Amino acid sequence: MDDLFPDSLVSPPLALAPGAVLLPGQALAQQDAIWQALDQVLQQAPLRHMQTPGGHTMSVAMSNCGQLGWISDQHGYRYSAKDPVSGLPWPELPPILAELASTWAGAAGFDGFHSNACLINCYAPGSRMSLHQDRDERDFSQPIVTLSLGLPARFMQGGGQRQSAHQKITLRHGDVLVFGGPARLCFHGIMPLADGWHPLLGSRRISLTFRCA
Template identity: 50%
Template sequence: MDLFSNIRPAVEALGDGAFLLPGFADSDAIIAEITRLTARSPFRHMTTPGGRKMQVAMSNCGRYGWISAPTGYRYDTTDPLTGAPWPAMPTAFVTLAKQAASAAGYSGFEPDVCLINRYGVGTRLSPHIDQDETEKSWPIVSVSVGIPATFQLFGPTRSGGARNITLHDGDVIILGGKARMYYHGIRPVAAATDPRIGALRYNLTFRRAR
C-alpha cells in the first residue's frame, strides 16, 4: 500500500529546522488504517497529570505508545485500556514517516511510536514541547487528515506570539533542528466537513521514543 500522494510538491522551509510538505500523504489509505488500528486500541480522552481530561481523543500504534495519566507522561509498550500491546505500526506508516523526514533532510529516521489523534470541531491542543523522548535529535513528523486546522509554531518560549499555518488534508509538518524543541499547538478547529469522515480531523504524529 502506498501512502504518498501522486503530486509531490516542493518542501517549504519554515525556519530553524521546521518544514511543511503540502499534500504529501495519501489520506484515503491512512483513514482505512486508522479505522483498523483503533478497532484494536480505541480512541480515548486521556487525563493530564493535573487531572484535566484532554480535548484530543488519542490512540497509538508502534512498539511504544504515549500515555498521559495523573501519574505523569510516559511511553509504554502496553495499552492501559486493553491490557494488550499497542497495534504494530503498519509498514506503510513507517515508510511514509521515513520518506517525509528524508524529504526535509532528516535521513535515517526510524519511528517507533505513532500517536493517532482525533479532533472534533472546537478541539484545540495547548502549546507544548514534545520532550518525553529519550533521544531528541530525531525530528517529529506530523501528518494531517480530514478537515483543516491551524498549526501554531512558537519558539523556545511562548512569548512573542506564534506563526499560524493552515494545515489541509494530506499536509505534513516536520519539526527538527532547533524547532524540534519549539512550542507548538493547534488552535480550536473551525467547523467544516470532510466527505469521508465528517466533521473530524485526524493527525498522525511519528516519533522516536527510545
C-alpha cells in the first residue's frame, strides 16, 4: 500500500519470524476509544524527553501508564512505580487498552498476556529509536505488544545480536506488532520518521508498547 494512504487495512496475521507476528489494522475499529483513553493518560502524565545514562536527550518523547513505567536518567534504564516528574504513581492503564493488548497477544499465539506497563513513545519527523533489546523486564516468557498510531514508520526487526541482519517492515496506523518466544530478545528499532500528516495525530507517530514488567 502506498504511504499516501497511512491507515492499514485489516488483514490476516503475518508471521515475520518465529515468535514475531504483525496484525495489520487490528486497532482501526477501536481507534476513537483508544485515542480518548490515551489522551486522558497524557493529560495526567505529559510526554517528555528523557535523558540517557550517558547524558544525551532522547529524540523520542515518552510517558507511561500502568503499575510500572519505564524511565531513563543518569542512573540507568529501569522501571519505576512513580512518575519522576510529578512524584505520583503513573496513571492507571485504561481497561480498554489492557483488554485489547491481551486480545492482540492471543491472536498472535500468546494467550494469558496481562500487561502491567504501557510505554508511550511519540515520534516527530526525524526522531528514531536505535537497535536495542527489551531486557529490563523480569519475565521474558511474556511477549511485547506494540500498537502504532499516526504516521507510518519503518520498523527494523533483527536477531539475537546487534550486528545480525534485519528486515524492515512498515508499521501503519492501526497495526499491532507482537513479538515473544524466540523473537522476545531480538534487536529492533525505528528508522528516522519521515515527514507526513495523519488525520488523527498530525505530523506525529505514537506507539503504545504493552509489557509485563
